[in-house]
Amino acid sequence: MPLMDKWNREILRLAVPSVISNVTVPLLGLVDLAVVGHIGNETYISAIAVGSMIFNVMYWLLGFLRMGTSGMTSQAFGRHDRKECLDILARTLLIGIGTGLFFVTIQRGLEWGMLRLMNTPETSWGLVGTYFRIVIWGAPAMLGLYGLTGWFIGMQDTRMPMMVAILQNVVNILASLFFVFVLDWKISGVAAGTVLAQWAGFIVSLSAACRRIRRPVRGFDLLAGRLFRAQLHATWRHVQKRKDAWGEFFRVNKDIFLRTVCLVAVNFFFTSAGGKQGAMLLAVNTLLMTLFTLFSYLMDGFAYAGEALSGKYYGAADGEGLRIIVRRLFAFGGLMAVLFTAVYAVGGEGFLRLLTDDTAVIASARPYLFWAYLIPAAGMSAFVLDGVFIGLTATKGMLFSTAVAMATFFTVYFLFWRQLGNDALWIAFLLFLAARGAASFLWMHRYSIIT
Template sequence: MQLSYGNKKILQIAIPSIVSNITVPLLGLIDVTIVGHLGSAAYIGAIAVGGMLFNIIYWIFGFLRMGTSGMTSQAYGRHDLNEVTRLLLRSVGVGLFIALILLALQYPIEKVAFTLIDTTDEVAQLSALYFRICIWGAPAVLGLYSFAGWFIGMQNSRFPMYIAITQNIVNIVASLCLVYGFNMKIEGVAIGTLTAQYAGLVMAYLLWIRYYGNLRKRIEWHSFFDRQAMYRFFKVNRDIFFRTICLVAVTVFFTSAGAAQGEVVLAVNTLLMQLFTLFSYIMDGFAYAGEALAGKYIGAGNRRELHQTVRRLFGWGIGLSLAFTLLYGAGGQAFLRLLTDDEIVITTAGSYFYWVLAIPLAGFSAFLLDGIFIGATATHLMLRAMIVASGCFFLIYYGFKGTMENHALWMAFITYLLLRGVLQGVLGRKILGYYSFRQKQPAK
């Protein structure tokens, strides 16, 4: 079956984004694999703790990617190359400013973090060493968020994919050389990660110079801090920031609530959440396509293509959700056995597995509408839906915790996913009416 032009455009953005998403956890997996052969479990614990800490820190500032993507795609649709250029400079500038704050506050951040994290003295010491080295990668990581969002807004998800693959290669080579060539142990792994992060930033800049270098002549430093433009930039990113805080709160609470029920329940929840994570990598790719294409057609004033793109995205979402439900139903237990051979954990997981089967159909619309809302820069509506869904998550869990225990946690999580999609769907019906579309020929 031959795909339509619109579906090809979706896949051209979605597939490289999916590859990029899958490569992200490989950076941490590579570090764990290397330290796993150093002869002490404390090294693995240190990487796990340090990685978790940086995931939380950087996740909070993910608005640099999402906000940049939505606003850039709209400027691209309007063919406003001056604003396209300003948006990249503005985003990178804000990212570097935040990175400098993180570097200046690294000591209190470290103290607070390791006061809250309960671990052994050896793991805490090694984690602190890992943190003190990797925190210097903040400018690179936040700068890459801005470049990735800008590239996606320019309808180009291939460059973030190339950068992610390059980072993994550099990380492997640098870490192996430092650990086994110079006997540096965990500091070698940290420096290897740091090297990979800056290699990615350098590559992003070189790709921009090579393929978008003609935009340099459009740099207007006097308009960089335009009051109205900066207000819109921070307004959109403020909504995404608080939405991310809600998302992090739900995710961290899910893990801690499972841990409070014992090691077996924690292990079961961790394994089952891998199936959610796998599904999220795929749907996030289509969400990125929604960011890029919805923003482009809104910027171009092309109502017809916007409507058709939304319909096509939901067609992909429904199809993939049904496919994942069938896949998990048929092979989910076999997948769990690949992750662990602990029969107690596998048997216990079976009691909760039907919740996993509900994830694809309950959650796909939340992912897709996140992307469409970001492309439309209707982030205030996305935030409202997230606040209500997050509040319901906690109400359901505490309301049913006494009688349903871990089932209450999963019921709350599935309801949270479903509510996000339903609420955004209701609010999203109005999005198309919020824009004064100009009469234009369909943008290609």
């Protein structure tokens, strides 16, 4: 098998920009952590942890705006269904921006409920509230950007999401540093930098989508030239009238939504259980979870390639191409798991020192570093197969595997937390990742593509 045959080139053409994009995405959170890690103690770190998790809960529940859009668009692309590609974009933008505006409208109620659900330490309440009341204004931009990112991936274009992600992080870094260290806004400056970056990314991505719609693109002449405005208006009318398409859109995404509820429940509980153990262990778990975040976003780069390519080949009814793509994705995933395990084992503690200079937090994190080293091996299969599931719009498989994994997580934790404490939390999380992969693998055999 040639190292760089057409299959590997096709995967890398989509995966490399996605990897670059996704590695930069956690920088939006890492910059926040790094900044507050150098302006305050564990109270600031825990405040950012809770504030970030609140928005993760809100946004993860709307994750179908990206995932469902990617899968359906890639299949329409494979069928050369030009009109449907634009209809999908219009539907996801209507839902995303509308939901974001709804969140802004009910922000006071959201803040009140989330602070209590997250078992926020009393010392962090004021800081978390300040962070929330600023970052909430980025909700319409973030949810609109979810749909735009999924649409670009489905259109076999991962370079534009990469450029947008890089732009967001440059804006976030520069703005946060200026607001915090020049204007002395402290946590308000961190939040303001995040919002500014979110809106910058959305505006640039939306402008790029409009440019692509207006002009012909190689292999896919989509609504080109002078007919752009008239056809765009017709598309919006078409989207509003097609009840069958709206029904299909929500049918496909219902399972993704419920699957996301399971993921949010586990991540929410993980943070909440850390909060119950005090601000120090909450800070420790937050820092160690950045190792999971980095691996997950890199693996999602290959998962995005899986979404685009498996959807394209499935839409084109090319079963052999689909099987080859899945096998190659697993090969790349295994390589990444070995690489990250080695990197974490060698430089894990050094990475934590980049995030904070609080020696007490670093010392408290050392006993749990071993669990973080196991993250790549435990999680690789789940990331790869999630991409394939999305491309095939086989959303019931995603829901099944995540529900099984969630049950495993809570069973293990409640059986052992009295004896093992925070170790039980990490063991349960690692088994959650492994169970997702195993259950996904079993479900995928139904499609006869992993044989």
